[in-house]
Amino acid sequence: MTLDRRTLLKGLAGGTLAGPLVWPHLASASPEGADGPRRVVFFLQNHGFCPAHAHPRSIDFPDGKVDEQKEMRKFQDRLDRVVDEPLADHALPRWIDPLEPIKDRVTIVHGLNGKHVAPYHGAPFGALGGFKKSASTPEGETIDCALARRLPAVVPLLAFGWESLPKMRASRVAYASSAWGASLPAPIYCDPMLAFDNLFGVAKAGRAREEFEAETELFDFVGTDARALDARLGGDERRKFAPYVEGLETIARQRRRLQAMTDVLREHAPTVTAKFTEPKFETDWWEAGLDVGLAAMVAGVTNVLTIASGLCTAAGSWEGLGLEHVGHSIGHTNQEEEDDWLVLRRHNMQQLLRVVRRLESIPEGNGSMMDHTLIVYTSCHGETQHSTGDRWPYLLIGDFGGRLRSGRYLHLPLSPHDDSRTTNALYATLLHAAGDERDHFNLDGKRTGLDANGPIELLLA
Amino acid sequence: MAGLWSLSIALGLLLASTVTRGQETGASRTLSQGTRAFLGRHCTSCHGADEPEAGLRLDVVAARLPGEAASWRHVVERITTGDMPPLDEPRPGRDEIRRVVTEFETLFRTAGGNLYAGEWAFPSKGNVVPHDWLFTPGRTEKTGDGDRPASTPARIWRVNPVEYRSTTDGLTNGLVGLKFGRIGSRGKPVVAVPFGLTTDAGIRDYAFRYRIAASEIERLAMNARLTLELGLKRRGPRAAARELTDLALNQDEPTDEQVAAAVRFVFERALRRGPTEDEAARYEAFVRKNVERLGNEDGAVLGLSAVLLHPEAVFRLELGRGEPDEHGRVMLAPLEIAHAISHALRDAAPDEALIAAVREGRLETRDDVEREVRRRLADPEAETPTLLRFLREYFGYASAPDVFKDDSVVSAAKIGRYYPDSLVEDTDRLVLHVLERDRQVLRELLTTPESFVSVSSVPNWVKFAKRREEQARAKGEEPAKHPFDKKNRLNELYGLAAENWRVEMPLPLDSEQRAGVLTQPAWLIAHSTNTDNHAIHRGKWIRERLLGGSISDTPITVDAQLPDEPHEQLRHRMRVTREEYCWQCHRRMDPLGLPFQMFDHFGRHRTEELGRSVDSSGAVFDTGLAELDGPVENAVELVHRLAKSERVEQVFVRHAFRFWTGRNETPADGPVLRAAHAAYAGNDGSLRELVASLLVSDAFLFRTVVPTTNEEPKSP
Secondary structure: OOOOHHHHHHHOOOOOOOOOOOOOOOOOOOOOOOOOOOEEEEEEEOOOOOHHHHOOOOOOOOOOOOOHHHHHHHHHHHOOOOEEEEHHHOOOOOOOHHHHHHHHHEEEEEEEEOHHHOOOOOOOOHHHHOOOOOOOOOOOOOHHHHHHHHOOOOOOOEEEEEOOHHHHHHOOEEOOOOEEEOOEEOOEEOOHHHHHHHHHHHHOOOHHHHHHHHHHHHHHHHHHHHHHHHHHOOHHHHHHHHHHHHHHHHHHHHHHHHHHOHHHHHHHOOOOOHHHHOOOOHHHHHHHHHHHHHHHHHHOOOOEEEEEEOOOOOOOOOHHHOOOOOHHHHHHOOOOOOHHHHHHHHHHHHHHHHHHHHHHOOEEOOEEHHHHEEEEEEEOOOOOOOOOOOOEEEEEEOOOOOOEOOOEEEEOOOOOOOOOOEHHHHHHHHHHHOOOOOOOOOOOHHHOOOOOOOOOHHHEO | OOOOOEHHHHOHHHHHOOOOOOOOOOEEEEOOHHHHHHHHHHOOOOOOOOOOHHHOOOOOOEEEEOOOHHHHHHHHHHHHOOOOOOOOOOOOOHHHHHHHHHHHHHHHHHOOOOOOOHHHHOHHHHHHOOHHHHHOOOOOOOOHHHHOOOOEEOEEEEOOHHHHHHHHHHHHOOOOOOOOOOOOOOOOOOOOOOOOOOOOOOOOOOHHHOOOOHHHHHHHHHHHHHHHHHHHHOOHHHOOOHHHHHHHOOOOOOOHHHHHHHHHHHHHHHOOOOOOHHHHHHHHHHHHHHHHHHOHHHHHHHHHHHHHHOHHHHEEEEOOEOOOOOOOEEEOOHHHHHHHHHHHHHOOOOOHHHHHHHHOOOOOOHHHHHHHHHHHHHOOOOOOHHHHHHHHHHHOHHHHHHOOOOHHHHHHHOOEOOOHHHHHHHHHHHHHHHHHHOOOHHHHHHHOOEEOOOHHHHHHHHHOHHHHHHHHHHHOOOOOOOOOOOOEOHHHHHOOOHHHOOOOOOEEOOOOOOOOHHHOHHHHHHOEOOOOEOHHHHHHHHHHHHOOOOOOOOOOOOOOOOOOOOOOOHHHHHHHHHOHHHHHHHOOOHHHHHHHHHEOOOOOEOOEEOOEEOOOOEEEOOOOOOOOOEEEOOHHHHHHHHHOOHHHHHHHHHHHHHHHHOOOOOHHHHHHHHHHHHHHHHOOOOHHHHHHHHHOOHHHHEEEOOOOOOOOOOOO
């Protein structure tokens, strides 16, 4: 995916499309089933998502005590057909059983091939892009950004990164999971207070508002110099410079749209508590970030939220969860046997449940916000810290306004097989569900021929 | 028209989707009779109508450009690099190939495009222009792009992270610590650089490659404010400049002079020029408005941060000025030259001496440039970090710490603690040592049996010498003569007996076992995996960086894995690459990489692998040069042979060209490359002379406005 001025205007600024003021948060939102509001939450946990963690043992597993990871691998290796079963008939495995009460909203997807992403030790940008990972320079557009273009809002993509407190303090904004296109990484907030100030600061009165307005004018001011240089450029250089010119305009426009939403922002702004200002553990800031993200979603500031837990690196910190392993070492443990993994995965699930419950509590159309939302959970590492990505598991929560099947266990046969699909195909499916019926997602150029075109039909409602 | 195939229809699965959607509709341009005959003679027996290989049909009479640009580049690349036709088919002559390429250069240009853009703009495609076109006088000038004198497209070039630091450091007297990369480490707030250079192997900083968009701008705005805020907080001799404090820390309403002085100061520090009259008026008004709104300090910080967001603070301009010559070229403007020279030599914004040269009209001509460049290169006090950066990127040894080695693998190897950063530092020091002498730089770097060994331990070793002696004396023992023990066994990676270590380096290693950078542990590890050598990558490196060959990208549908047979030697596991389909490319890599089997994947010399005798034989072939082709016994013999070659020297020059011009060479750059090589060879292999030649070349100094290609550079 590439960005030019037109694309930027169309995608980032929202153009003439309905803005956040006229839809998701208002009671007059479109009725269910029509082309109404939709939202997506991506949650990436680093160090891998062991397939056994998302495989109900009642599906083709031997009785008695078994090594679940090994059995799962055997099961997957010999699978030569599609398994498509209702989840209602099976108990969720212990790692994800916090989702048991909302199992009817959950679909487990197994068997997707992401080897071309090379997720060993983490796949910055690649996990959500379906292209080879890169620590600093994304090869193309990631799925959260693609959906953000499809589901425009004042802040098209809002992303948070979770790490240790010192790292989050040092890098209040980081780049890890998401990109608008080749070499165009999208920022993720590590400091929830900074996110709060940028998104809800305008709702404050007096000096804070004055500062917000002055900062907005800064981007306008620099825009004059950028346009002057733009006029001197010719050929391809103008295209190379366009993101700078448009970026300044986009930021200023975004801030003005937030200013215009002052009342709504004031209504939905999260309460700034000690967990924002005096965090004891990293988990305080994680929760605070999620507070800001959910409030932004409820207020209609954004329709796409990404959480990158571990910032797609093979490090991390879980002091607040009391884990025995710190940083890299957790990835060297057995995900089935290690209790730390049970704690970490269940914490992830509890956060997802929190998102679901919050969105369920907000009426929208004939139902709730959650009825129009999709949560995508996976790992930026594939299956393990050292995975090849050949059996990349996903959890989907929500039917996305009736466009996706839910409450299913779907296992595609591993590649190579006529029915095997790539992680890119899952992302193409999400785009189809969002109304962007493109042939494929990033399966061009050197990835041509890796997979058939089109969505995974079995996931579409 | 029946039978008139355009490529987008004919290419089928393999190539059709490499064409960017929406671009399929370029004009159909008929291929000449000669090119169609060429395709008919060499291609269509496999890529014809009847079950075409890889779904690719070349029985075409037209190309649709620019829509099919990527597809045709792919076809032309396979021809120029010799990948196609297959080995057992008759080979086309060089002149025949040149005519086909020339036709495509013209077709692309007629279509408003550029054959040498798109995928071919990436460093990995640097060698697609055949070597002899560039280094055989008269050959490139005959036709096509070789007709025109060298110049570089007029362009902007995003500053690299180190240059960005020099901008902010210049403003705060170096008081603001910059944290690199995307994630900060422990500590106080950092002015994080929101962009980096690619981590791809090879030359990293190409001008076409990097942009700045909204997401980076937000972070740059944060940095601008943080820089000014932190700078203002400083006290004492290294405090922020009076021009800033008089405005920001003043309790009274600032005077017009104070505002003007602050604006000028930030302009001069950040952009290395004063504001124009119009800019001065605008920026002063903006600062004053914010001071009135937010108070002196906050208003000054916000208002002045606009200068740090000015496009020239983050993009170097290379647009040129004046009337174009008969080839449409203009020379860089003096301030642009100052930035370009400074970037080329120092990775920093221009220093005061260069800015003075601009101001005084002493940076206008090629002679002026040569004088300034030579002055800097000859000055022993002047830092030229780019020489080291170039050699790091060229050799690729600095990525050794990025190669993951599992704790259990390290432990099983019995090498004590694993210090890959220290190994990189050793090789850095070796490179700097060779650069210091600046004689036969490449040959030395490829063959020297000398090495720095655990140079990182020297400072403490020297510092605590006295204490060590006292402690030993108290115990009645001899003081230790080296820093190695059970835990620190770095010397073993170099094959150096601990007792032969001394702080005066370099140290001689066994010349039967070691020869230059390619036998340094850092390089060997950088081209290894978690558990083994990477003979394929090593061979690819030699084929591309020393021989100037080109290896096609691994088809993504190929499962490029060696069999998981931990008890088999690597050479045996690599048997799968000798299958017919794989061997087309692997034949040009594997025999060059396998001689390094004389080392393990930590760089230790060995005679056995998995308890059996190790075979380190290999071969050089398919170079077209009799003095190079032939079998080799091991890596030492291999690199000594290559180091004598003029071809290898010229390929080194091609990489230097890419580094210092920020782009790949085209046939028009032939004279520049030949002059650079002559400067290198004629001055006893001096890298400084090579660089001086490049920095006064047309490619470095002249710019041409080129039409928009309507084609986004896309990673090959």
